[in-house]
Amino acid sequence: MCLLYCEDKQSSTKSKSSQQFTETIDSTLTKDKEKTNNNRKYPFLTDENAMEFLMEYGKDHKENKVRIVTDFGNIDILLYDKTKFHRANFIFLTKQNYFDYTQFYRVVNNFVIQGGNSDGMNIMKRRQKIGRYLLPPDTKRGYTHKRGAVSMPSSEIENAYKLASPYQFFIVQAPNGAYHLDGSYTIFGEVIDGMDVVDAIAAVPTDKGEWPLENVFIKKVIILD
Numbered sequence: 001m002c003l004l005y006c007e008d009k010q011s012s013t014k015s016k017s018s019q020q021f022t023e024t025i026d027s028t029l030t031k032d033k034e035k036t037n038n039n040r041k042y043p044f045l046t047d048e049n050a051m052e053f054l055m056e057y058g059k060d061h062k063e064n065k066v067r068i069v070t071d072f073g074n075i076d077i078l079l080y081d082k083t084k085f086h087r088a089n090f091i092f093l094t095k096q097n098y099f100d101y102t103q104f105y106r107v108v109n110n111f112v113i114q115g116g117n118s119d120g121m122n123i124m125k126r127r128q129k130i131g132r133y134l135l136p137p138d139t140k141r142g143y144t145h146k147r148g149a150v151s152m153p154s155s156e157i158e159n160a161y162k163l164a165s166p167y168q169f170f171i172v173q174a175p176n177g178a179y180h181l182d183g184s185y186t187i188f189g190e191v192i193d194g195m196d197v198v199d200a201i202a203a204v205p206t207d208k209g210e211w212p213l214e215n216v217f218i219k220k221v222i223i224l225d
Contacts, residue, residue, distance in 0.1 A: 094222070171198055
């Protein structure tokens with residue numbers, strides 16, 4: 001089953017109140033961040049500089065545990081040190097508050113939940129401010145798509161900018177894992193607490209496009225000690 005194309009999918013069944021709530025959150029977050037836009041601390045990321053930047057960033061920011069906060073509860077994740085660029089990327093985006101009020105926008109029960117996107121235009125604006133870049137696949141570290149694996153689309157595909165993104169991720173919810181994905185997607189972490197929350201999210205009703213009928217927000221992602 002394809003994972004990559006889902007970043008651009010939109011639900012045709014969204015309620016106006018749901019969309020208005022998303023837009024209100026996006027507007028508030030934008031206003032909060034405008035104060036710091038003129039004092040940019042990090043470079044605009046591109047394919048030319050992203051790897052070098054993340055290499056150095058990873059040396060200075062060694063955190064490897066994060067908590068995804070949702071209305072369903074918390075999901076704690078261990079990020080693998082072996083997939084150093086992907087770990088550094090996730091920590092960097094977390095510290096930039098990128099994930100605040102993004103969504104688990106694709107849900108397939110007994111398979112995966114996929115997050116890091118939203119139907120709000122502000123998410124696109126956040127990405128534009130951070131940069132346009134891809135991470136190379138890192139699929140030969142011995143990790144598998146077991147239940148609870150946290151993975152990211154690879155970039156060795158046609159039209160990679162449309163279909164793969166360092167801003168999105170998915171969590172394997174399938175009870176028996178999803179090992180057919182091994183070698184095609186980069187596993188860069190695993191859930192260490194909160195699989196019951198993953199299961200609860202996976203069970204929500206969805207439309208035909210696998211987008212939850214009621215938004216499943218990632219309220220924030222925080223670094224754990």
